[in-house]
Every structure is written in structure tokens, then in C-alpha cells.
Amino acid sequence: MAAIVFSRGVKWLSAAVFGGALLAGCGGPGPATGEVTPPDNSAKPPPPKPDDPIFDPNAPNVKCDASISVSGNSRALIVRDPEVLEAFKLDRVLAQIIARFGAPSAPTGEELLKRLFDTQNTTAGGAFADNLHCDSPENKAFKNAPAVGCPRAEGGLAKSDGLFTPGHADYFYPVALVNRSDLMTKMPVTCGEYRIVYAKWSGRTDPNNRVFLIFEAALQNPSPGNVMGCWPVAKLWSDLQGVSDPAVLTDRLENFYFEGLSGFQPVIDPIHFSLKAPDDEGYGHQSGQIRLSQHMQDPWDMREFRLGLDETGAAAYPMRLMPATVKNNPIPGFFDPSLNLPNGDAFRSQFPYNETLDLAAADLKDIRMRTTNMFNAGESSLEGEAETNYLSIALSSGDTSLLDNIDMFLAQGELGKDCPPDDPLTAEAILNRASVLTCAGCHAPAKFLGPERKIGCGLVWPSTMGEVHIDEKGALSEALTDVFLPRRAEVLQTFVQACDMEAISDNLLPMPPSDLPK
Template sequence: MERIRRILVAGCISYSLCLELALAQGICQPSGSGTALGFNISPSMVVNSDAVLDSKMSDIGGTGPTAGERVFSFRRTISSILKSAGFPDDPPAQERFVQTMLDTFAPANGFALNPSAGMLMPLDGRGGENTKLNAADLLDETSPIGLVPLALFNRFDLAPTDWSHCGEHRIVYGKQNPGFPSRFLLIFEAAVDNPGTGEAGCRPVAEFWAGLSEVATNNRALTERLSAFYYDGKATSYGNTVDLSGPVVDYRNYGGDGVRGQVRGNLFMQEPWQLREWLTQPIFDPATPLAFVTETVKDNPLAELYRDDFVSGPLAAQNFSAVLTTLQGEFVGEVTSKMRTSLMAEDTPKYRGLVEELTKYVLGTTPETEVSEPTILKNTIALGNDKKFNEFQSTSQNNVPPGDTDEPRFHAQTKMRTLLSAMLAQPTPHLQPQDVDAFLNRATAGTCAGCHQTAPGQNIRTQTGLPPVVFPSQHPTGFVHVGEDRTLSDALTFDFLPFRRYVLGRYLCPITGPAAASAAAPGVQTTFAARPFSSTDAQQFSEGIVSAFLSEARSSQRLSAPQGAAANQQQSVLAQATSQLDDGDRAILRRHIHDAIDAARTAEQQIPGAFVEVRRPH
């Protein structure tokens, strides 16, 4: 124990020290047949038990008005996001904040601008969500349509190779009393800042999740640890005393601080079924200073780009033909180069490393724990396309006429198929020539709609002498991987979660030193030197931009010096901007924030993953 204490005090600064610590803690258990992992899928990769998710605040010592609410209630999450920005979090403020999301389902004309593409892309009006849901009821877990927590997920596997953050840590909410069409799920996908530096800096986060297996049968202790992690940033585990830089549930971690995280929704209140994405960003409106801002859906290129008639199709009436021609030309080039490599990943260095080290770990022999090469394939299929190709909605209803669904194989026509056939004809060291549909099925699986609905059961590889590999199944209720009854899909149970445990085990129990970093795409910065403020500065990304703007406004005498320094210090800089700027300056500041975040996210999404070449976001 004294050796563990000294390592913890000194910091886990080398692989030998990290491994020694992991061995002493029981995380890594070497044997003659390989290294076994001393943590389980539940609760170290997923928590979906009623005992934890239905626990009340009073069960862990909470008192006051919220004592009777669930520990991970939707209201608590919304309140925490508002508080993290320094804005009021009373019930009316919570309702106004949630209403900003519902308002996005009533766009002005059915289109929205993707500024990276210079193109208007579809954004359907959805009266089902806009009129059948209301903020007050969604926040009220006693309401028939109130949102309740369905699962917590550890996505440490999404850490980037520059270790600027430690992956994503998610909370899934679902509407009560689901039916068809009456389902609504939200996923809060927080990407937490690295509390230290480099690869070792994220170790407290990894150890926190592994350490949950210590208390797997103690529901109160498990709930307390998770509550402290998500809402207080406490990562205490195995004697570790290094915590996060702030709570997991923080507006910054859902897209408000430049590069990290998002909120996604699975929408079923009307047909067609869709997935969408938002960021929590300051908009400085006195009534709703923080809002859910619509974002393009990551790794979801506009499906019509696969069509031969893209330039003369339905989108032509809304856009310049030159823009459409240029965008499709760039997309075709990306399909045959960057996307080809990321979708057919069997020859990439990190894929080979995952395969070659499988025999060095004892992961288990049950279907819920074992990992094989096909398992790795199902987890590493990814598009990794440039953000300018992404649309604002991912439609996954595959029983509608071709042209409405977003399946690439429905849209790809003669020219695209001919091009892909020529591209796929040559074998590679680890992959025989594949047919066009297998490639397009992989492209489908890399999208939100595909992973959730249209890719399951589709062939993604055929190799002579081996059984074909098909993409795994979604939840029996369709379109989700976590049901409203908290049960999990086959894809999660037998493929995704075992793989994520293997990845976490390789990090905590390394067989070798750190793997060589993959090269970033040409021209992509991997250290975010362009960010005006690093995440370790006293001023965070958005707050830094706002502080500079306020300072400039005061120096130009557009803004009076604050009255009463003490009173001003009690306000966050975001609150100061909301209360002190006029409408014109607030609009300018909104645009500054939006553009800075967009540029930072565009760069971040091109950085390779720490464990895989391309981080598939779903």
C-alpha cells in the first residue's frame, strides 16, 4: 500500500509506474495465458440497473425540494448545465432552456445553412415533437411524458490521439409511456477535459470507471460515486485523489467550449424516424441566455451526394449549381481516398494492433465478454468525413420509398457504383476485393441512421473460406440501442461493450509502451494552437472569447464600466455579457462564439482516435 501511495503522490508518469499501479490495484491480473481484466462490463462500461437509475436523492443523503427526485433526473442535468454557465437555474429558466430545443423542430422553411458547405440542407419541420412535447412535462419525471434516465455509458474509447479530452461520458434519457409514434430519447454526450497532461493525464477517468466494479453489488456506493463524477467532477477510485477540472455535466462539455461533446436525439413523435444533434451554447438572450443550437450530425454526409443526378435533383432549387457541383466533386474525392481508408480499416496500424494483441488478454469466453477480429471490425467502421458534407438530420426509416431514407446503397447510382467497383477491385494485405454493396453497407453503418436501424443484418465483409460478417442488431423495439425498459441491444451486449472493455483494458494494462500516433490529415492541427484559450487556462474557450469582447466593448466606450466591482464578480462573464451588452453587440458576440466553435470542432473531428484510426461517434 505504501508503494501505491507513493506512486499516486508522484503521479503515474511512465508506463512502468502505471502498470505497476494497475497490478497492485487488481485492475490487471497477469496469468500464463495472458492478462485478465479486473473489472466487468457492468458497471464499468455501462450502468442500466433500476437500482441505480431509480435511486432518489434522499437515498444518497440528499435533502430539500429535490430529495424525492432521481439522482440522475433530467431536471438535475438541465439545472447543472445552466449553473455551469453562471445562469439562473430555477424551474422557469430550466423550461425556457429546454424549450429552445423544441423550437428547433419548427424551422422557418425546411432548410438550414451548412456554412462549411455554403449550401442549404434539409431540416424538416417536426410537428410531433414541437406540439406534442412541452418543456415542463419533460422536466417532470412524474409526468406521463417526463424524461427518465435509461443508462450511463463510459465512452473512454473516443479519446483523441492528442489526449485533449478523455472520451465521452453519456447519460441516456427516454420519454415514459413510449409507443408508435410516441417515443423521444435524448443522449447527453459529455466529453470531459483531460485533468492532467497527455496520455497519463486521463488515467484518473479510466480508473474511475474500472473502479466501479469494486462496488458493483453496493447500489448506494455505486450511485454515490457516479453522482459525484457526473455532477461534481469527482473521480476518486483506488485511492486516486485527482479529480476532473469540473463536473461532467457542464455546458462546456456538450459543445459550449469549442471542441467537446454534444447532445443527440432519437425522434419518434411522428414519421419518419430521425436523429438530430445539438450543442449547448450561450446566445446571450436575457430570457434564454443558453440554448440548444442545432448542429450538423457528425459522420452523416448528405445521402444525395451519392446520386448521379445530385446537381439537378430536388436540392437544386435551393442552391447554386456551382456549389452543388463543387461539393459533390469534393465528396467523390473523399470517398475514394480518406473515407475508403476509414471504412476499409483492416490494414490500418491501429486495427492491426487491436487484432494482434487480442491473444495477450484474457477477456472471457462468454458471448458477452469475448472479442474477436469481426468484433473489432464492427466497432471500427467509420466515415470520418469532412464536416461540410454532413446534413442536419439522419433519417433511419427504411420502409419508405428510396430517396427519403438516408441509406447510401439506395442513392448510389451507376457512376458512383462504377467508381467504387474499380476502387474495390484490388486486394490488400488483409482484405480480399469486396463488392460495392459491402462498401455501401459499411458507409451506412457509419451513420447514425445506419447504426441505429438500417445497417443491422447487412453484409459488411465477405472473405473466401470465412463466414460473412454482418452488422449487429439494434434493440428489438427498433431504432435504439437502449430500450425504454433499460434493456440493451444485441449490438451493445455482444459487440460494442466487450470491445470497449478491451480498449479500456489495453489502456490500463499495457502490454507494450504507447503506440505510435497516427498521422493527422494534412493541414489538421493536433494541438489546437489556434484556440484562443486552452482548457487549462483560468478562462475557458467560450468565456475567453466573451471576456475579450467585453474588454473591447468597454475600451471603446460602447459599454460602461460595471457598477460595483463586488457585484460584478458574482456574475459569470457569460451573465455579464447577457445583462450589459445591447442587442447589436449580443448578436455580434453570438456569431463570434458560433464561428469559433465551428472552426474548433471541424479541426477536432479530423484528429485520429487514441485507440482507433477514426472515432465513430455513435
């Protein structure tokens, strides 16, 4: 195996970039009822074949323009203007999802949101008898391991009357629109993700009553497999950095999110939140999701939902916001060889060989983990049994066999051979890198790494604002301003310029291996 060369010295914030981090910076049921089929205008296109070219010679004529520049500190990547955000209230977004779903019977937006929070109640304590709950056997979030936080205090929001009421403690309001065009893959079925971040009003003043709800829509590429089919979307966003008039910004973004650019579905469409998509698709690939980051009780906890169809036939409405596994969040107990967990041996057998090479990357932007879904947990927490502090767990029993196998892989591949002698690339560093790629670790790296946030071979993971990258008042973390956004700007600029096709291709994220078990 060829050696990977690592550069010496600490790559500090402004010198290191990471393109695939979760925002804030992280089931495809099919029509089980036989009665409801989503509208044809939202039908998911077939995926391209792996050998399809990503540059279609018949694509619209896009001319090279090297003069285009994109700043990491601009509206080309994130919009936080209060006047603009007024048009993106949560009730409007949910109403559009429901309307475009097109079912003869559907809940109100308020009930749909309440049902999402009700999934964190037990069946006995639930607000809706026909809803999925955290102890429901058919809850796909916990198909690989039982729920740890069940119930949670956030389940009480299922009975709140203030979710859409401005000024109420439980009011959810928009704090940011986020461009994640950098999440396009080398099989570009989507044009990346386009997000809306909502925060719970109480979190502005109460650190123990904070909840963030993030709608992460994976916009379908109208020319699946042809990356330039996404160019109009990228150009729309890059042009926003030169717009200061709130009315113009609102008009362009409203059209993009609620109406759709010419040839595109609107961002706010059920298909962009995983309707009809399998639950085992990985983060940032072909399906979007809805995520929760929550702290109405300890520990701080993160979860994932996908829009789906009721499979039981017993629900009052066919459409659900269904709990899903949290992608790229391996079950913590799998890292302890002394625990006899289902699939634990299989996980530890494959981890050194399937994950170490990507985790050993020399640059922050290239460090990644692509966990197959059979190993993912249903929650990602900062403490307790769902805490994703993988190194601590691997060391807890004294059985170092997993660490030994990772070290053997590193040695055989000569990975990290040029690292600073006082900061080598070790199995311990690999597990720390895995931790910071989880939802909890990305949002609270100091919790797992300590205040220095070192991850081996001279690399330092960028800092957050405690547990968040975007807070209730729209403030941004150093990780975003100094690392993630500059990298996203670089990717967007290269794409919109349309001058260097090789660089555009290099910036596309890899697809997961097709032969991994689901």
C-alpha cells in the same frame, strides 16, 4: 500501395468488435454578445501539438497491474440500477449546466429543454419567438442542405408541462449511464465521453411515441495530450464492476458527474457539451454533444445539438442548445451523381480516396468514416429524403460513376483480395458500410442491409432492437452485449492495467486529417 489482408469466413458477433459505434450501442459561436463569457474554471485548454508525446514521463506514477480484469457485462461500462439513476434526473443535470455557465440571466432547465424541442418547429409555429427554428437561416444544422423534417411532431414538446413530471407521457427519465472512455483519440485532449441516456415515458408502451435524449459529455483531460492523465477516470469505472451497494455506486458516480474527480472538472459542465468549440469538430474528438433519437412521427429521425452562445444578440438568454450537423452523416443526395447539389461533385470526388481505405477494414472494430463537416446533413432518418441508405441512392439514377471509382480504388489497392469468393469486397459493400456508420444505420442496420446484415468480405453487422441499442426499460441490444461492450471492456482493461503502452496507443482513435476542408 500495400495490400490489406482480409481473413476468410464470417466473423460473427462474438468474434467481431467495433469500438467507435454510436451510443446507444453516434457550432462554436464564440461570445457574440460581448457581454457573457463562460467562467474561467471551464476554459478549454489549448490542443496539444500533433507531435506531442501521448505518454508524459512526468505523469503520475501508474504501476503495471496485469491482474486487473474488466468484464463487458459489468457496471464498468454501463450502469442501469434504478436506485442509482434516481440521482441523475434531467432537471438536476440541466440546472447544473445553467449554474456553471454563470450568466447573469439564464432560462430554467425546463425552458432550456423546451427551446431544444422548439428548434423542430417552424418560425411561424414556434413556441419562442427568439429561438432558432428548423427554417431559421442561421440554423447551423441545415447550413449544408435544407431541413427535410420541418416541422416535426417533437416540436410540440416545447409546449408540454410534463417534461419533468414523473408518470407524465412526456416525462424524460434516465435509463443508463455509459462509459465511453474508448473514444479517446491519439491526441487525447479529452478522456472520452461519459453519457446519460434519457427516455420519454410514453415510449414504454407506445411504439409511435418514443424519444431518447442523450447527453454525451467529452470530459477534458487535465493533462492535454498525455493519455495517462485520464487514468484516474478509467480506474474509477473499472472499480465499479466490483461494487454492488447502490449507495456506494451512487456516491461515486454522483461525485464524478456533478463534483469532479480530483484535478478534473465535473462531467456535467457546459464546456463538455461543446461550449466555445467549433461546430466542425468530428464525433468523438474534442467536443461533446447532445443527441435526439425520436419517433413521434414517421420517419424515425436523429439529430444533434451543442451548447452555444447566441450569435444574434436578439435572444432572451445568451446560452442555447443549438442544432448542429449530425456528424458522420453525409447528405444522402451526394451519393446520386445525377443530382446537382452544392458540394455534391466535391463530395463524390474525395469519397473514394478519403473514405474507402477505412471503410474497407478487415475487422468491424476498425471500420470507420470521418466525414468532413461541409458534407454532413442536419438529420439522419430511416426513410424519406434524409434516409442514409447510400447504396440505394447511388443506384437510383443509373449513373454508377461513384461506384466505379470506389471499385477502381479497391482494385488498385488490392483491398479485399483474400475475401471469400461468394462475398467479395465491392463498392456496394463500401456504401453499405458507410450507411451503418451513420446514426440511422447504426441504430437500424436491418433497415438498410436486410435481415442478414452482410457488409462484404465475410463480415456481418450486429443487430439492434429495431431502432435502438438501449430501450426505455434499460434492455440492451445484441450489438451492445455481444460486440460493442466486449470491445470497450478490452480497451478499458488494457488502459487500466497500464502494462502495454503500445497496445494502449493502438487503441486510441485516429484524429481526422488536419487538411480536410471544413
